[in-house]
Amino acid sequence: MRMRRGASRGRNKPHKLLMLLAVLDLFDEGRMAENRIYFDPGLIELFRDYFDAVAKEDDWAQPGPPFFHLRSSPFWHLHPRSGREAEYAALTTSGGGSRRIVDNVAYAYLSHEIYLLLLDEVHRESIRDFILGTFFESQEQERLADVAHSHRSVSAMESSLGHGQIRESSGDDYVTRSAAFRRMVLGAYDYRCAACGLKIVLPDLPSPVEAAHLIPWTVSHDDTPQNGVALCKLHHWALDASLIAPSLDLCWKVSPLLDARRDSERELTRLAGLKILLPQASPYRPKKEALAWRLSRMAR
Ligand SMILES: [Zn+2]
Numbered sequence: 001m002r003m004r005r006g007a008s009r010g011r012n013k014p015h016k017l018l019m020l021l022a023v024l025d026l027f028d029e030g031r032m033a034e035n036r037i038y039f040d041p042g043l044i045e046l047f048r049d050y051f052d053a054v055a056k057e058d059d060w061a062q063p064g065p066p067f068f069h070l071r072s073s074p075f076w077h078l079h080p081r082s083g084r085e086a087e088y089a090a091l092t093t094s095g096g097g098s099r100r101i102v103d104n105v106a107y108a109y110l111s112h113e114i115y116l117l118l119l120d121e122v123h124r125e126s127i128r129d130f131i132l133g134t135f136f137e138s139q140e141q142e143r144l145a146d147v148a149h150s151h152r153s154v155s156a157m158e159s160s161l162g163h164g165q166i167r168e169s170s171g172d173d174y175v176t177r178s179a180a181f182r183r184m185v186l187g188a189y190d191y192r193c194a195a196c197g198l199k200i201v202l203p204d205l206p207s208p209v210e211a212a213h214l215i216p217w218t219v220s221h222d223d224t225p226q227n228g229v230a231l232c233k234l235h236h237w238a239l240d241a242s243l244i245a246p247s248l249d250l251c252w253k254v255s256p257l258l259d260a261r262r263d264s265e266r267e268l269t270r271l272a273g274l275k276i277l278l279p280q281a282s283p284y285r286p287k288k289e290a291l292a293w294r295l296s297r298m299a300r
Contacts, residue, residue, distance in 0.1 A: 014054055015066035016073075017135050021144065022046035024124050029155045035115040036079075037108040039067050039101050041191050042183070044203045046151060053143040054136065063203050064101050067108060068094035075111040080104055098203040154179045161224050162283070181223040185211035188284040189230030194277045195244065195252060196267070198232040212236045214246070214290035225284035229276070238268050242299040246291050250276050255299040 025046050026032050037043065047063045055061065068091075070076035080088035081104055088104040110118070117123045128148060132141045157180035191207050192199040200208055212231045215222055229246065231239060238244045243255045252271040254260075260269040278285050 013059070014135065015051070015062070016070050017131055018050040018054070019047055019063065019066040019070060020131060021050050021128065021148065024118065024128055025148065025151045025155075027118050027124055028121070028152055029158075032115075032118070035109045035112070037110070039063070039098070039105065039107070039203075041201055041207060042187060043067075044201075045183075049147050049151065050144060053147050054140045061204060062097075064094045064098040068101055068105070070108070075114040077109050077111070079106045079109060081106045150176070150179075154183065158184050164224055164226070177223045181213075181225065181228060182211040184225040184284060185228035185230050188225060188279040188282045189277070190279070192230060192277060193232035193235055194229045194246075195231055195235035195238075195271055195274075197277055208232050210236045212239050214286055215293045216240075222290075226287040227290045228284070229286055234267060235271075239294070242297050243268055244271055245294040245298045246276050246286065247295055248288065248291050250278065250291075252276060253295065253298060257299050 022043055023037055026037065026043065031042070044063050047066075048061050051059070051061045051063075068078070071078050078088070084104045091100060091104060094100055109115070118127070132144055136144060153176045157176050161177070161180055161184065186207065186209060189209070190199070191201060191209050193209050198209065209230050209232050211228050213220070213222070214227050214229060217223065220227065229239075235244065243258060245253050245255075247253050252274050254269050254272040258265045258269050260266075260272070262269075276286075
């Protein structure tokens with residue numbers, strides 16, 4: 001595989017290589033059953049972790065340009081959105097941000113032989129070693145290897161939490177469990193608030209939507225995704241303050257402490273009776289006992 005580490009103002013820019021490391025992690029996570037790499041929050045967050053490990057002061061964590069410009073490598077191809085072929089053909093750059101990619105590119109895909117190669121874990125490992133050893137200084141190599149390792153730990157933790165393993169085992173670390181919980185819940189809800197529907201995906205900024213515990217972690221130590229719900233910062237706060245709660249029939253209940261006649265409280269009171277915005281066909285919908293626990297704690 002021939003790659004160059006891009007250069008800018010006399011200093012090498014590692015963005016394309018970091019994007020490839022993120023893609024290798026998608027394979028590790030089992031998310032490449034199809035040869036399609038979506039420019040989605042899952043990929044962007046993997047990229048950002050690598051970026052943070054090697055960023056210099058004047059670097060921007062922009063995942064858009066490498067996702068787009070990797071197309072100059074013979075193994076990386078972009079598939080235009082249907083109906084946007086003409087707009088895509090006219091593009092010469094990603095424009096720095098993400099809008100042009102989101103609007104015009106459905107997904108990236110790899111050359112078939114590279115895709116087949118990367119399905120094999122041993123090959124992925126040697127390509128990862130090659131990228132680190134060839135393009136990065138030894139300190140950077142260590143930091144990037146740590147990120148790759150933590151991504152793998154989170155992915156393994158997702159698998160055990162997804163199978164409903166609640167109890168911590170002695171080797172678990174809190175950071176890995178929390179990261180796995182967050183990724184599973186946000187992924188299931190597609191980064192959308194289950195109360196108000198807020199979803200803002202800006203690749204250069206963290207999501208305003210968080211993974212909330214139904215039964216708090218301090219009470220249950222339960223990081224299974226069925227104990228979670230995705231909420232924006234306001235509605236996460238309102239849940240934790242027991243001002244809103246999901247009911248067993250999967251609608252929002254609002255505490256009688258709030259008054260629907262007060263405009264200032266409408267962002268909460270308007271939820272009363274509305275359906276929870278649940279993930280479609282996901283095994284990670286909230287479990288009954290977690291819903292019941294929350295409802296029983298509603299502030300009165
Ligand atoms: Zn919300």
